[in-house]
Amino acid sequence: MGKTRTSIRDVARESGVSLTTVSLVLNKNDARISDATRQRVLEAMEKLAYTPSRLARGLPNRRANTLAVLVPQLQHAFADVYFGELISGIYEAAVDRGYRIILEVARREYIRRKEYMTLLEDCSVDGILFLGATEEHRWLSEFDGTDKPLLIVNNHFSQWNLHSVVCDYPAAGRLAADYLADLGHTHIGHICGPRGMVRTSEELTDAFIERLGERGIRLSERQIVDGQFLVETGKIACDELLARNPKLTAIFAANDKMALGAYQSLRGVSKAPGADVSVLGCDDIPTAALADPPLSTIRMNFVEVGAASCRRLLDVIEGKESPEKMNQRIPVTLVERGSCHSVEGARR
Amino acid sequence: MGKTRTSIRDVARESGVSLTTVSLVLNKNDARISDATRQRVLEAMEKLAYTPSRLARGLPNRRANTLAVLVPQLQHAFADVYFGELISGIYEAAVDRGYRIILEVARREYIRRKEYMTLLEDCSVDGILFLGATEEHRWLSEFDGTDKPLLIVNNHFSQWNLHSVVCDYPAAGRLAADYLADLGHTHIGHICGPRGMVRTSEELTDAFIERLGERGIRLSERQIVDGQFLVETGKIACDELLARNPKLTAIFAANDKMALGAYQSLRGVSKAPGADVSVLGCDDIPTAALADPPLSTIRMNFVEVGAASCRRLLDVIEGKESPEKMNQRIPVTLVERGSCHSVEGARR
DNA sequence: TAATTCTGGTAAAGCATTTTACCCCGCCGC
DNA sequence: GCGGCGGGGTAAAATGCTTTACCAGAATTA
Numbered sequence: 001m002g003k004t005r006t007s008i009r010d011v012a013r014e015s016g017v018s019l020t021t022v023s024l025v026l027n028k029n030d031a032r033i034s035d036a037t038r039q040r041v042l043e044a045m046e047k048l049a050y051t052p053s054r055l056a057r058g059l060p061n062r063r064a065n066t067l068a069v070l071v072p073q074l075q076h077a078f079a080d081v082y083f084g085e086l087i088s089g090i091y092e093a094a095v096d097r098g099y100r101i102i103l104e105v106a107r108r109e110y111i112r113r114k115e116y117m118t119l120l121e122d123c124s125v126d127g128i129l130f131l132g133a134t135e136e137h138r139w140l141s142e143f144d145g146t147d148k149p150l151l152i153v154n155n156h157f158s159q160w161n162l163h164s165v166v167c168d169y170p171a172a173g174r175l176a177a178d179y180l181a182d183l184g185h186t187h188i189g190h191i192c193g194p195r196g197m198v199r200t201s202e203e204l205t206d207a208f209i210e211r212l213g214e215r216g217i218r219l220s221e222r223q224i225v226d227g228q229f230l231v232e233t234g235k236i237a238c239d240e241l242l243a244r245n246p247k248l249t250a251i252f253a254a255n256d257k258m259a260l261g262a263y264q265s266l267r268g269v270s271k272a273p274g275a276d277v278s279v280l281g282c283d284d285i286p287t288a289a290l291a292d293p294p295l296s297t298i299r300m301n302f303v304e305v306g307a308a309s310c311r312r313l314l315d316v317i318e319g320k321e322s323p324e325k326m327n328q329r330i331p332v333t334l335v336e337r338g339s340c341h342s343v344e345g346a347r348r
Numbered sequence: 349m350g351k352t353r354t355s356i357r358d359v360a361r362e363s364g365v366s367l368t369t370v371s372l373v374l375n376k377n378d379a380r381i382s383d384a385t386r387q388r389v390l391e392a393m394e395k396l397a398y399t400p401s402r403l404a405r406g407l408p409n410r411r412a413n414t415l416a417v418l419v420p421q422l423q424h425a426f427a428d429v430y431f432g433e434l435i436s437g438i439y440e441a442a443v444d445r446g447y448r449i450i451l452e453v454a455r456r457e458y459i460r461r462k463e464y465m466t467l468l469e470d471c472s473v474d475g476i477l478f479l480g481a482t483e484e485h486r487w488l489s490e491f492d493g494t495d496k497p498l499l500i501v502n503n504h505f506s507q508w509n510l511h512s513v514v515c516d517y518p519a520a521g522r523l524a525a526d527y528l529a530d531l532g533h534t535h536i537g538h539i540c541g542p543r544g545m546v547r548t549s550e551e552l553t554d555a556f557i558e559r560l561g562e563r564g565i566r567l568s569e570r571q572i573v574d575g576q577f578l579v580e581t582g583k584i585a586c587d588e589l590l591a592r593n594p595k596l597t598a599i600f601a602a603n604d605k606m607a608l609g610a611y612q613s614l615r616g617v618s619k620a621p622g623a624d625v626s627v628l629g630c631d632d633i634p635t636a637a638l639a640d641p642p643l644s645t646i647r648m649n650f651v652e653v654g655a656a657s658c659r660r661l662l663d664v665i666e667g668k669e670s671p672e673k674m675n676q677r678i679p680v681t682l683v684e685r686g687s688c689h690s691v692e693g694a695r696r
Numbered sequence: 697t698a699a700t701t702c703t704g705g706t707a708a709a710g711c712a713t714t715t716t717a718c719c720c721c722g723c724c725g726c
Numbered sequence: 727g728c729g730g731c732g733g734g735g736t737a738a739a740a741t742g743c744t745t746t747a748c749c750a751g752a753a754t755t756a
Contacts, residue, residue, distance in 0.1 A: 005469055007742055018706045023744060032704060051466040055412070056742030058403045059711045062353075066450070076651055078439060079432035079634075088424040091451055100472075102414070102450045103439055121353060123712095124402045124448075231638060260638055267640075286427075287635045290579060290608055292615075303424055355712055366736045371714060380734060404712030407741045470742095 006048045015044035026052060058123060066100045067313065068125040070116060072132045073107045081285050082302060086131050086153055089306025097314050099126070106130075111139050120148060127313045129153050134197045151313040154305050155200050163316060165309040167300040168329040169200045173207025175298055175334050176252045176280055181215040184343035185250035185278065188217065189241040190224045191234055191262065193254045201254050204282065208252060223248075227258045234261025235268075242269060249277060249343055256281035256288045256297055259339075263291065278340040293338035305330050354396045363392035374400060406471055414448045415661065416473040418464060420480045421455045429633050430650060434479050434501055437654025445662050447474070454478075459487050468496060475661045477501050482545045499661040502653050503548050511664060513657040515648040516677040517548045521555025523646055523682050524600045524628055529563040532691035533598035533626065536565065537589040538572045539582055539610065541602045549602050552630065556600060571596075575606045582609025583616075590617060597625060597691055604629035604636045604645055607687075611639065626688040641686035653678050 012022045017037060024033055025041045033041075044050075058064045069087055071077040078084065087101075094101050102125065106116070116139075119125050127149035133140065134155070143150045144160035152164040180188055190208060193201030209219050225240045227233035234253055238261060242248065253259035259281030263273040273279050274293040281288055281297035288295040308330055314320075360370045365385060372381055373389045381389075392398075406412045417435055419425040426432065435449075442449050450473065454464070464487075467473050475497035481488065482503070491498045492508035500512040528536055538556060541549030557567050573588045575581035582601055586609060590596065601607035607629030611621040621627050622641040629636055629645035636643040656678055662668075 005742090009742080019743080020706055020708095020745080021704090024705090027744080029744095034704060037704075051470055053407075053470040053742055054472045055403055055406045055470065056711095057744080059407060059713090059742080060744040062403075062711080064403060076433065076436035078426075078436040079429055079651070081427055081429065081432070084427035084429070084432045085424065087451070088426040091426060091453065095453070100450050100452075102448050103435070104448075105439065105443070118399050122399045122401045122403075123353075263640075287638060290635060290639070292611075292640050303427070353712090357712080367713085368715080368736055368738095369734090372735095375714080377714095382734065385734080401712055404741095405714080407712075407743095408714040410741080 005053070006050050008050075008052065010048055011041065011044045011050050014048060015040045017041060062123045064123055064125050065098060066102055066125045067094055067310065068102050068104050068116075068119055068128045070104045070106055070128050070130045072134075072137070073105055074132070077105060077132070078103065081287075082283070083131055085302035086306035086309075089303035089308075090129055090153075090310040091306075092303075093307040093310035093314070097311075099314065106137075114139075114142075116150075117142070127151070127317050129309055129313060133157075135199075136197065149313060149317045151309055151316070153309045154302070155198055157199065163312065165305060165312055165328045165330065166200050167302075167305055168332050169203040170207035171329075172282060172298045172300070172332045173204045173209075174211040175332065176282070177208050177211035177215065177217075179334055179340070180250050180252060180278070180280060181212065181217060183250070183278065183340060186217055186343075187245065187247045187249050188212065188219065188223065189238075189245060189248045189251045190219060191237045191241065191251065191253040191258045192224055192226045194228050195226050204254055227254075227261070229255050229257060231257045231261040231264070234258025235265045236261070238262040238265035239268070242266075242271075250280070250340070251277060252280045252282075254282055256283045256285045256295060259295055259297070260287065260291055263295075274339040274341065280340055284335055288335075289337065291339075296337045296340045297335050299333045299335045301330060301332075353401070354398050356398075356400065358396055359389065359392045359398050362396060363388045365389060410471040412471055412473050413446060414450055414473045415442055415658065416450050416452050416464075416467055416476045418452045418454055418476055418478045420482075420485070421453055422480070425453060425480070426451065429635075430631070431479055433650035434654035434657075437651035437656075438477055438501075438658040439654075440651075441655040441658035441662070445659075447662065454485075462487075462490075464498075465490070475499070475665045477657055477661060481505075482542075483547075484545065497661060497665045499657055499664070501657045502650070503546055505547065511660065513653060513660055513676045513678065514548050515650075515653055516680050517551040518555040519677075520630060520646045520648070520680045521552045521557075522559040523680065524630070525556050525559035525563065525565075527682055527688070528598050528600060528626070528628060529560065529565060531598070531626065531688060534565055534691075535593065535595045535597050536560065536567065536571065537586075537593060537596045537599040538567060539585045539589065539599065539601040539606045540572055540574045542576050543574050552602055575602075575609070577603050577605060579605045579609040579612070582606025583613045584609070586610040586613035587616070590614075590619075598628070598688070599625060600628045600630075602630055604631045604633045604643060607643055607645070608635065608639055611643075622687040622689065628688055632683055636683075637685065639687075644685045644688045645683050647681045647683045649678060649680075 008019055008022050012019045022041055025038050069090060071083055091101055116128060129151050131153045133152045141160055143162055152162050154166050156164040156166055192205040212219055222244050225237040227237040251262050253262055259279050262279050266273045266277055271277050281295045284297045284299035288297050356367055356370050360367045370389055373386050417438055419431055439449055477499050479501045481500050489508055491510055500510050502514050504512040504514055540553040560567055570592050573585040575585040582605060599610050601610055607627050610627050614621045614625055619625050629643045632645045632647035636645050
């Protein structure tokens, strides 16, 4: 029993047509087929509970109908909400268009052996979405000027011509600046991302400083400290910030994790986050809403970034795309919660 | 250029042997081949930078060297840390054994069409890991008594004979009971998981109650309220718990999210979590450590659960496993942070 | 009525492997 | 000197589908 799976051949026999016809129906390459025939074929499929083999389908035209999600080697990358949200969005967009996704981690050995190329060459996947790209990932240059289907998710590179989709970080920076300025803050600190590593993060910081300048508030170098996007480094950065500028009334962190680190730092010197010093984050990770006080932040819809990235990559793959690798920007919004207050209204 | 990828045929021509020979060498099915020939073939491969096509390889022997990670349809499942950690563990174990993983969401339509079966039948994957299984997932019965390679991750079913790997929930329940009892608590509340839905969660609750009983502390039904494992439902459950038993000095929640909901509930009635009422969680999600006060909890190593699950499934697939579907239990540990205090030492 | 164009469909050649016979040849034992 | 055997290979079928011709017959045109 179950000797061999039911194949297109069985469907053909059952419905009394040729293999070709079945295949055409299957591929919705229907135009040439009459309604009656199509119907018969579909019924036969239903009756035999036929499901085409992905493997066999891919062979002739060298398409796997699969995308790879590639992440850098970090401690349990898939457990990170940031990647998780991106992946959720990617998954949904992929399924919508009939694609599957596989997960890959770019370990050192993986890079050395150029496995990402093998992936494309052995027809395992039709395209690659790279998450968490930083300036460290020099191997991306191999894709510069290539028409290979690789897309950088939520970062970009000025030195190379690669496809990418990013959040509107400059807008986020301006949003943050306006918000804090509107609240009357003038002594503002900023915890930025690691220097020279992530373009988007630098755009955020640049736009923040510039807009603040336009509003008549100058941020000196002393009011900016960098962190590695982690809670611990956010805490350390905030410690430094407070030591340098005891009169700060507001802090803007380049991501929520560092903002939560700032909470810890403030408590360490007996200041109440939100009440004594306003804290504004960026990203809107789930933990932000759970913090005490709930963290106000700039919401980046990472699920949407993932989905948009995936759609664009598929456009490239399916040739629905003009050859220029234009970059797309996903809009951001301000989420007011309890961690920012106007200067006058602040406690004490 | 690059008209057609270099195939096994090119290697055969280059090294002057037959397709078969190349294939045999490729598959380390070497016994019959002389060293000299093997060497020649390997050199040809190297020279031509040949990489076999995964697609084509899978066709004849119906093996994909791929595993599917299947999750129920939840809002952005992959963004959930719980699933994320499991997936990280799964990924690592899979890579170690030369397997890839694909992601799948079991939507309603997916179930109706039995796509999980298709997955196995069309040779897309060699096995399935199902995360987030509850009693609602009746379709799992199709795998009962089957030798199909499906494994339930971190839950199990008494009514069906399925492979599974779970955390040691009974041990967790005992750990929690002993800890709170040791701290001198006698008025204890418990927020359990949804009733009749998740076996492991019930084991946790049962063991908790039983051990508490052994320590002379009886938990009445009034001291137990269920939640849906979410922050909001944890808050609601805790509200109810406090309304019923104003004198509670400790609360044990079946997961960290609900414990954090309890924090919110307590604050709502002006009680300080940790100080006025001890709160103990379960899981040890990253947010637990960030909460204020940091949440004491039972650590379940989900990354390890994922890895162990994957290894077991691969054993089954590769026939390294005795036919009995024995269940495996991953040990748990208590993580003391700031949210539990002894009764005497409590504030007020 | 003959020539042309559709319409609906089919045969067959791939696609890149694995795997199952089967084959040739030299050597051994008798 | 011959049957048997084993080492080292190979030819060819099979895997399940796509796609490119190509082909009847009907409808339309000239």
